Amino acid sequence: MDQKKVEQTYIQELYVQEDDLLKSVTTGLVEKGLPLISVPPEVGKAIYLLAKISGAKRALEIGLLGGYSTIWLTRGMGADGEVVSLELKEEHAGFARENLLRAGLLDQVSIYVGDALQSLDQLISKSEKFDFIVIDADKINYPVYIEKVLQLTDSGAILCCDNLFFNGRIFDEKDAMNPAPAAVRKVNEILSSHPRLESILFPIGDGLGVARVK
Numbered sequence: 001m002d003q004k005k006v007e008q009t010y011i012q013e014l015y016v017q018e019d020d021l022l023k024s025v026t027t028g029l030v031e032k033g034l035p036l037i038s039v040p041p042e043v044g045k046a047i048y049l050l051a052k053i054s055g056a057k058r059a060l061e062i063g064l065l066g067g068y069s070t071i072w073l074t075r076g077m078g079a080d081g082e083v084v085s086l087e088l089k090e091e092h093a094g095f096a097r098e099n100l101l102r103a104g105l106l107d108q109v110s111i112y113v114g115d116a117l118q119s120l121d122q123l124i125s126k127s128e129k130f131d132f133i134v135i136d137a138d139k140i141n142y143p144v145y146i147e148k149v150l151q152l153t154d155s156g157a158i159l160c161c162d163n164l165f166f167n168g169r170i171f172d173e174k175d176a177m178n179p180a181p182a183a184v185r186k187v188n189e190i191l192s193s194h195p196r197l198e199s200i201l202f203p204i205g206d207g208l209g210v211a212r213v214k
């Protein structure tokens, strides 16, 4: 096993307790032939902890899939936390609803089905505010998502962006010219230098960017 895999297995075995419900989300994705692209367990745990430590009460998630990360996030916020989750595909949203119902969390989560860019504009037009954001959707739109999310947050809000190593593709100079890796590189530049953000990139999973809105 390479060093990165050894470290990941160590963290997962020692620090992450995935209960049967979380495990069943992955099994369900396999059974339904849906993509196995939920956040890895250690990223789920990190999101849970960040939500808990920050005392977040109103979160926005972009990229729901089967609700795996949503379960971690909602559990981290506690019984009085609310999540708005944006998802393009009704098939994914339907499966997530089933999982959230089984988790006893469905009444805390509002799901907007459709293109996140439009859902975000809707939320902006209603002057909605969130104190915790998770972005885990189509990479190409991450830079625009961040700009829109900044209109939905005040000082102190936490922003988490997953896949900021993009499977190592951001380090390949030739590949990095392709639109998706180029967008992820741009996200790292935005997070590290945006005047309204202070940020770090944690090397867990596929790279978890964490920022605080100034």
Ligand SMILES: C[S@@+](CC[C@H](N)C(=O)[O-])C[C@H]1O[C@@H](n2cnc3c(N)ncnc32)[C@H](O)[C@@H]1O
Pocket: 037, 038, 039, 062, 063, 064, 065, 066, 067, 068, 069, 070, 086, 087, 088, 089, 092, 114, 115, 116, 117, 136, 137, 138, 141
């Ligand atoms: C990586 S998966 C999300 C995984 C989820 N966060 C988890 O860990 O359980 C990305 C999701 O984003 C959705 N997605 C892709 N493009 C989107 C868009 N333009 N608007 C909203 N959702 C989108 C996909 O359908 C997919 O379900």
